[in-house]
Amino acid sequence: MFCSQCEQTASEQGCLKWGACGKSPDVDALQDLLLHCLRGLGEVATIARQYGILSFEANTFTCEALFSTLTNVNFDAEDFIHYIHKTVQLRDNLRALLPQPITGSPLCWLSVGETKEELIQQGKNSEFDFISQSASNVDIFSLKLTVIYGLKGIAAYGYHAQELGHHDERVYAFCHEALAALSNADLTLDDWVNIALKLGEVNLRVMELLDAANTETYGHPVPTTVALNPHAGKAILVSGHDLKDLEELLKQTENTGIYVYTHGELLPAHGYPKLKQKYPHLYGHYGTAWQNQTREFADFPGPIVMTTNCLMPPHQTYKNRVFTCGPVGWPDVTHLSSRDFTAVIKMALELPRFTETQEPRQVMTGFARNAVLNVADEVINAVKTGKIRHFFLVGGCDGAKPGRSYYSEFVEKVPQDCVVLTLACGKFRFFDQELGEINGIPRLMDVGQCNDAYSAIQIALALANAFNVDVNELPLSMILSWYEQKAVSILLTLLYLGIKDIRLGPTLPAFISPNVFQLLQRQYNLQPITTPDADLAACLA
Ligand code: FSO
Ligand code: SF4
Structure with a gap:
């Protein structure tokens, strides 16, 4: 295993035996194989674009699949097996649409194993191949990793924007081109510097897209006071970054008497007029940053919905109260695939409540x-x-x-x-x-x-x-x-x-x-x- 994508990485070099985030070597290998397959999809999609052939499904899937490999998003091997097979299927479907045979890297034809063990071994081999092909130039290797990690960031923003119906073909095209570039051994250090800066430009565009998606859907944030003290009553906690997940939960919890609390990066959701002002039961904010969640989730009385990163290995004391959405996953934790929060609401009504309204404390956001x-x-x-x-x-x-x-x-x-x-x-x-x-x-x-x-x-x-x-x-x-x-x-x-x-x-x-x-x-x-x-x-x- 080799993963160096986050600041938490072991010995400030790379996680080699087990992820400091809790990622297992098996999941790491499956993520590597997924990236390997996405590179093949990127190559074929880039060639297809030259013929005017676009695949909306391949575009949106690329963002979701890359996002799933970002730190603290998904730890479930079964999800990655599904993503790997779907990548290969989308690549083959696109390749079949091309008017003539292509000359691309072997990744355009790579076939993958069926069983989990085969895929894990293939993932380990793919990681070894990538490192050994790049090892001759440590600076190009460094820039390739920078581009891979930056792509995961773009994919996260692209995923959130697409969940609100906003898309930009230029963003998808760049993701595929950059994935394809990873197989091009002729690129120089300067080429990789340029790709990294181009990535910065495209990331600005995708952030603009997400900003438009959020503000057109929920209004421009306004300075808003947010309660930090719990209110007596049944409660659901929502963490991560996804406003659409939060909105759907708010709709489904109207008139149930349940108070909805944000956690972590969902605090700014209170600033959006069409969330806070429309749903008064979006009561307040509970807890602080992601790395404190094991203590904060344990103390929260109700169910917890994890919409995106950052998920930490859930402790047994609250694991049965955690639900995941979208690209997030943890083995044996209930995944909600269609924004149907019925099970969450049922659990909230059955579980204990906050027994009293604590002394008011508040912050501003928006x-x-x-x-x-x-x-x-x-x-x-x-x-x-x-x-x-x-x-x-x-x-x-x-x-x-x-x-x-x-x-x-x-x-x-x-x-x-x-x-x-x-x-x-x-x-x-x-x-x-x-x-x-x-x-x-x-x-x-x-x-x-x-x-x-x-x-x-x-x-x-x-x-x-x-x-x-x-x-x-x-x-x-x-x-x-x-x-x-x-x-x-x-x-x-x-x-x-x-x-x-x-x-x-x-x-x-x-x-x-x-x-x-x-x-x-x-x-x-x-x-x-x-x-x-x-x-x-x-x-x-
Ligand atoms: Fe924090 Fe986690 Fe928002 Fe990151 S919650 S660390 S930059 O994933 O996403 O700020
Ligand atoms: Fe290590 Fe996990 Fe960070 Fe990768 S994402 S460097 S495995 S802590």
């Missing part, structure tokens, strides 16, 4: 691009009159490894005349801090999920436009934390946009080779975080 840009004049004025000195975007993933207290300490030390924008689950280290206001503008604004990075980028670009400066000349510093592969695709988007001086932590990705990192340092002044004091001083200098 400061997405529309809400912030609605007060752009006030913000610009506050900057021009010196009331706001600097903006910090402290965003990204949280994680289980030590060293992440940097981010909460950083926010605590941000001077009073500076504003902090945040997004994704890293904010749970400081999301309930009272930072006050500057001229009515909150000093801490939650832009949304990691999936809302597009919103933060639009805020930065609009401010640059208003001040008539390059975005790098804004009084804005980006202090990012990464954990999984959506963060890889977002970082590539920021680099594609030419954004410099980003500080990245808590550690640098293991899959970035020293030479590739040097290149990023040289061109973008990308730098690792140091200490809150030193980084703050440097940003404000």
Whole structure:
């Protein structure tokens, strides 16, 4: 087994015996075989496009299948066996439509075994082949891994957008082309740098697509107060990132007396008018970031719906209360395949309730691009009159490894005349801090999920436009934390946009080779975080 795709990776090199996330070597091998087969599908789909042949099913399936291999999404071998066979079937169907025989890599014809054991062995062989073919150039290998992981990020955004009926053929075409490129031994280091930056560009497009999907479906987020204290009554907890899953659950729980709570990255859902305002039983938020779920889920009285990442190995104390949706999976945990939440609702009504309403505690969310840009004049004025000195975007993933207290300490030390924008689950280290206001503008604004990075980028670009400066000349510093592969695709988007001086932590990705990192340092002044004091001083200098 070799997997280095997330920040949690063992010894900061790669998980070799068992995933630090709980992924078994067998599931890792099946994920490798799935990726191998998707590369074949990518090649055939790319050739088919040249003949004007498009397969909607192959497009959407590619996103779902890639998303399933992202960290903490799916741990169920049976799901991967299904995905592998479906990939081969879609590839063969597309290949049969081609007007003439193709010359492609052997992956265009690869046949896969039937039994689980055969597939696992084939997966191990495919991983060995990929590593040995790439090992001669460690920097190209590093960039290939960067592209594979970035593709998983694009696929996650693409999947969420397609669930709301939004698609872009250019995104699908790029995914297939990049998968196909992995079999092209002629590509140079420069070619791979260009593919990685192109990935950043396409990721910007897919994030824009998702932003349009979310805001057209649920309205633009508005600043909203969210209760953090439980309310007496029956309860369901929904975690992950998928707004459609949450909406369907809210519809089905209307008038049942059940209170629905968000967990983790679903906190920003409260900001959407067509969720919070339409469904008052979307009561509040329970818990913090993903890595605290084993404690928080154990304490929650009702069933828990896991819509997307990040799922941790469920403890026996609550495993029978967990339900998964979409690409998420865990063996022996009930999977809901059609957004029918009947079983969840039945369990919620049978299980104990929160017995009392606890003392009110609350946070604010909903400061997405529309809400912030609605007060752009006030913000610009506050900057021009010196009331706001600097903006910090402290965003990204949280994680289980030590060293992440940097981010909460950083926010605590941000001077009073500076504003902090945040997004994704890293904010749970400081999301309930009272930072006050500057001229009515909150000093801490939650832009949304990691999936809302597009919103933060639009805020930065609009401010640059208003001040008539390059975005790098804004009084804005980006202090990012990464954990999984959506963060890889977002970082590539920021680099594609030419954004410099980003500080990245808590550690640098293991899959970035020293030479590739040097290149990023040289061109973008990308730098690792140091200490809150030193980084703050440097940003404000
Ligand atoms: Fe966090 Fe997990 Fe949203 Fe990531 S919940 S770590 S960037 O998967 O997705 O921010
Ligand atoms: Fe290790 Fe992360 Fe891969 Fe899991 S996803 S096996 S923790 S590198």
